[in-house]
Amino acid sequence: MKLRHVTSINDLTRDEIETVLFLADAFLKQLGDPEDPNRIGKSTHLCRGSIMATLFYEPSTRTRLSFEGAMSRLGGNVISSANSAASSAAKGESLADTVRMASAYADLLVIRHPREGAATVAAQYAGVPVINAGDGAHEHPTQTLCDLFAIRREKGALQGLTVAVLGDLKGGRTVHSLVYALARFGAHIVTMPASGMELPRHVALRLRHEFGSIFLPSKQLSALHPLATGAYLPPGATAAPQKIDVLYVTRFQKERGAPSLLDYPVVNADFLSPPAFHEALVLHPLPRVGELAPAFDTDRRAGYFRQASLGMPVRMALTALLLDAAPDQSLEPSEGGFCQKSETRRETSLACSNPNCITRDSQEIPNTEPKFRHDPAGPGALRCFYCEHEVT
């Protein structure tokens, strides 16, 4: 039986994402706090006897606390390695060895790592399911599940909604997982990058060639907002969006090596005064560091703290599903996933061109054989198996 891992939002089919959101909703209904409709206030015993290991090689507050809180609410136990300086990684231990060993201690691994593709390496060596809690600038699939749940609860169906993503679209992994999911659910995506922080080329290529999005350039969006550099519409759509239903704000990812921080947009009541934003739900994966004014928190459009609260039922749902402990619901025990995963090619003579790919980490080289997939961007195009960058 193949294990299920969630290293990318694209490891889950649309139906499976629906199952996670359905179960999250059921948890909120059964275990919700009567005083706060977005808060889990009670526990269950669904995962009694199971152990989650959280392996965090990068700082985290929300993600780790909500995973660990979710497992506690499910009646399970948590073991944690949250400080890479205090773990064996500092002695030179490879990720492959760490996850092999952690698989003997726990039933589910949740991993965060500064390198793109790290969760995929972990999944290759783990004997239990792996959840990616953020790998470098690659993806953060469980944040996207929280984002989709928040949008659904406040705006209804995702199909046809216009979601603008603003800020560091280059280094922000939450944005990468989110745009893939939005494209797959038929939403319109508008990009509003800070200067020099556009979506990475491989993400933009995938939106167009793999998810069938139609690209509209900025000149067709000038009536919408001066910061809009492009829009990705669902297949068949042609009209430029006229208003923004959701504004997804992100911080500058200073830890991802971007050179400078010039003209970073600041979202406040003034920024949101044009009619296009009149009904916009404002979300942010948090933490914020100046790009979203605290004075805006009392505005009816501010949804980010409710969004953070929803991390709990969503992570409970995914955890219960991966441990096959959810009543009447399960994920197929197969590789699954939305992507028609193309054949993998071993190319020992080729190296991934992304310097932050896990395959470029000297500690990991012996366990990360160079592997590539065919890229739908064109005949002969290849994509790194681990970090998913196109290979030039």
Ligand code: NCD
């Ligand atoms: C995000 C992350 O770690 O990518 N935080 C989170 O998990 N909510 C966003 C960020 O750090 O900017």
